[in-house]
Amino acid sequence: MSADLSHVDTWLFDLDNTLYPMESQFMGLIEVKMTDFVERETGLPREEARALQKQYFLEHGTTLAGLMANHSVEPKRFLDEVHDVSMDLLVPDAALRASISRLPGRRLIFTNGSLGHAERVLNHLNLxxxxxxxFAIESADYLPKPALATFDKITKMHAVRPPEAAFFEDSEKNLVPASRLGMTTVLVGPHAAASTSEHVHFRTNDLAAFLSSARLQGSPA
Structure with a gap:
């Protein structure tokens, strides 16, 4: 059945593993760079550096937040290094472009990645x-999703009315504050169908198909 999104006039989209398939393995390139950075910064053996990287991600929302809190890492240095990867694994999707184009109202990117990274990826994907x-991690003063303060900041900065907004994410935990604020939440990716979270309102592994079939403002009832 198609989703009824006829109440939505503001569309928030995560970037990585949401506007391109997780199966592309693109994020794997960035994760290798993150491990390189943590290994060099801490002097830990590689496997321990990778474990610490994952620990920081789980505890702080991003590896960067953990590095800033525990190692006083300057964020731009980290972001510039880890996002310096080839775009070759990303393939523009004409169907996704068409389905986003039909969405009425405002469309915003809401990412824990950097502004430069978001611009490069969107340009490569022709979106x-x-x-x-x-709204990138710099916009959030480096406090990543799912921090409620970061959701408060984007809603105030862009005058988002949560009951009239939808948020698309590949991370279940990042949808929790959105749901609590009153947004419609959509979990995207290969693991979406298995989610049983009360904070996930819709689930899809095909964002283009989901959007193209959704009932929007002005659509026939």
């Missing part, structure tokens, strides 16, 4: 012109 603004 850059479809979004009104980018």
């Amino acid at each position: 850059h012109d479809l979004f009104d603004d980018l």
Whole structure:
């Protein structure tokens, strides 16, 4: 059945593993760079560095937040290094472009990645012109999702009315504050169907198909 999104006039999209398939393995390139950085910064053996990287991600929301809290890492240095990867694994999706194009109202990127990374990925995917603004980790003063303060910041900065907003994410935990604020939440990716969270309202492994079939403002009832 198609989703009824006829109440939505603001569309928030995560970037990585949401606007391109997780199966692309693109994020794997960035994760290798993160491990390189942690290994060099801490002097730990590689496997321990990778374990610490994952620990920081789980405890702080991003590896960067953990490095900033525990090692006083300057964020731009980290972000510039780990996002310096080839775009070759990312393939523009004409169907996704068409389905986002039909969405009425405002469209915003809401990512824990950097502004430069978001711009590069969107340009490569030929989606850059479809979004009104980018809310990246710099916009959040480096406090990542799922921090409620970061959700408060984007809603205030862009005058988002949560009951009239939808948020698309590949991370279940990042949808929890969105749901609690009153947004419609959509979990995207290969693991979405298995989610039983009360904070996930819709689930899809095909974002283009989900959006193209959804009932929108102005659509026939």
